[in-house]
Amino acid sequence: MNGTWAGPNWYMEALFSVRRELLAHAPEQYAKFSTLIAYPPRWLNEHLDVYQTATQSPPDQYLVDVISERIDVLLEHDCRSILSNLQIPALVMGTEDDQIVPPHLQQELASLLPRAQLHLFSHGGHLFPITRPRDVVVRMIDWLSRGL
Numbered sequence: 465m466n467g468t469w470a471g472p473n474w475y476m477e478a479l480f481s482v483r484r485e486l487l488a489h490a491p492e493q494y495a496k497f498s499t500l501i502a503y504p505p506r507w508l509n510e511h512l513d514v515y516q517t518a519t520q521s522p523p524d525q526y527l528v529d530v531i532s533e534r535i536d537v538l539l540e541h542d543c544r545s546i547l548s549n550l551q552i553p554a555l556v557m558g559t560e561d562d563q564i565v566p567p568h569l570q571q572e573l574a575s576l577l578p579r580a581q582l583h584l585f586s587h588g589g590h591l592f593p594i595t596r597p598r599d600v601v602v603r604m605i606d607w608l609s610r611g612l
Contacts (some may be wrong), residue, residue, distance in 0.1 A: 471542030
């Protein structure tokens with residue numbers, strides 16, 4: 465599991481409330497803000513094309529509606545009460561600098577899954593599979609090679 469959580473908390477609700485307002489009133493600013501918080505500043509500075517591509521076309525009304533619905537679903541998602549029933553191995557990965565799903569939420573998720581192993585990279589942002597693809601693959605291969 466990459467960059468996920470067991471359920472929202474006040475931070476998630478506050479962050480996604482701001483994102484929802486931006487989306488509704490300034491979709492172009494939503495695109496910029498979302499890109500800025502998804503990646504670490506240094507990585508984004510070295511990959512300016514990612515920012516430019518993400519912000520060239522703000523969401524149209526259809527995408528605004530879809531993203532808004534996704535935000536609703538994300539904030540309603542809370543599986544804390546059932547996680548202890550899952551007896552399958554899980555690798556929970558995240559980063560210390562994730563501004564969208566902070567590491568304490570991934571720590572909580574791993575603590576609620578009986579057979580979870582947590583790995584937090586020191587950096588990489590929310591989209592760490594993009595910013596650190598090699599490290600993610602190496603970590604997954606290492607975890608898988610230990611057997612389930």
